[in-house]
Amino acid sequence: MINEGNSLFDLSGRVAVVTGAGGVLGGSIAASLMRAGVKVVATDIRQENLDTRVAELKHIHEDVIGVAGNVLDLENLKELAQTVKKQWGRIDILVNCAGGNVPGATLREDQNVFDMKIEDWEKVTNLNTNGTVYPCLAFGEVMAEQGSGSIINISSMATYSAITRVPGYSVSKSGINIFTQWLATEMALKFGEKVRVNALAPGFFIGDQNRAVLINPDGSYTERSVKVLARTPMNRFGDISELNGAVQFLCSDAASFITGVILPVDGGFTAFSGV
Numbered sequence: 001m002i003n004e005g006n007s008l009f010d011l012s013g014r015v016a017v018v019t020g021a022g023g024v025l026g027g028s029i030a031a032s033l034m035r036a037g038v039k040v041v042a043t044d045i046r047q048e049n050l051d052t053r054v055a056e057l058k059h060i061h062e063d064v065i066g067v068a069g070n071v072l073d074l075e076n077l078k079e080l081a082q083t084v085k086k087q088w089g090r091i092d093i094l095v096n097c098a099g100g101n102v103p104g105a106t107l108r109e110d111q112n113v114f115d116m117k118i119e120d121w122e123k124v125t126n127l128n129t130n131g132t133v134y135p136c137l138a139f140g141e142v143m144a145e146q147g148s149g150s151i152i153n154i155s156s157m158a159t160y161s162a163i164t165r166v167p168g169y170s171v172s173k174s175g176i177n178i179f180t181q182w183l184a185t186e187m188a189l190k191f192g193e194k195v196r197v198n199a200l201a202p203g204f205f206i207g208d209q210n211r212a213v214l215i216n217p218d219g220s221y222t223e224r225s226v227k228v229l230a231r232t233p234m235n236r237f238g239d240i241s242e243l244n245g246a247v248q249f250l251c252s253d254a255a256s257f258i259t260g261v262i263l264p265v266d267g268g269f270t271a272f273s274g275v
């Protein structure tokens with residue numbers, strides 16, 4: 001296995017679970033962890049995307065398992081945690097990438113909040129809140145038993161100030177922020193300082209779940225994209241590989257005194273007032 005980092009950042013031989021690994025950011029993070037010598041359990045609800053992803057990851061090294069599943073099925077996640085324990089003996093890293101916006105829960109330009117269907121609100125808040133909480137319970141319990149592990153949740157720019165059209169997404173990602181802080185506190189107090197919980201707050205990256213609101217069918221930027229870029233001092237979208245370094249850092253011993261942090265990776269979006 002190839003090891004990309006120096007010893008403080010070394011993750012080789014560790015075991016990671018990546019949810020949403022069939023997606024854009026989860027796929028990039030899974031590949032990067034594997035290049036750092038990590039054994040990876042890739043999981044996603046979309047079997048076909050997962051199969052394609054696992055086939056790609058196998059080119060990096062052989063220690064990858066793909067298991068299709070729903071992050072909203074706690075029993076299934078607990079079974080998967082036991083399977084991983086049997087196979088590789090431990091779980092060191094959990095990256096919760098499954099989530100995103102749900103069609104219908106993103107209001108159209110011509111809709112307002114009172115047009116939102118409550119089923120769509122419930123779908124998006126359930127996916128992003130419980131879809132992070134349940135894996136933290138299933139895999140975090142293994143880490144608590146071991147007395148070590150690192151969880152990375154995925155927050156959003158929508159938790160710092162209001163972003164139009166995505167009320168359910170914003171509320172549920174804000175829930176992830178406080179749950180990250182809460183669980184970080186709980187783990188350190190009850191299971192020791194080596195179980196750490198942090199989150200990344202990505203700026204704007206083009207993923208499957210947000211492509212339609214950022215890119216027009218002809219490939220040009222939507223009006224929304226133009227507004228995003230005007231508020232991003234680096235004046236570009238993030239490259240999908242640009243979360244990987246932050247994940248490696250937060251999971252490694254280089255971050256041994258860091259827990260409960262929500263780290264923006266955003267080209268300066270949160271720093272800038274727009275003026």
Ligand code: NAD
Nearest residue numbers: 020022023024025045070071098099100204205207208209
């Ligand atoms: P993506 O749509 O490419 O990936 C999300 C993956 O989650 C998909 O493969 C999907 O099949 C999977 N998924 C959805 N529901 C699931 C379920 N119930 N069980 C298991 N898997 C499920 O999106 P992405 O852009 O890679 O986003 C990944 C995460 O990053 C999401 O939480 C998203 O909200 C967050 N995020 C993305 C951006 C961005 O700009 N792309 C910004 C901030 C936060």
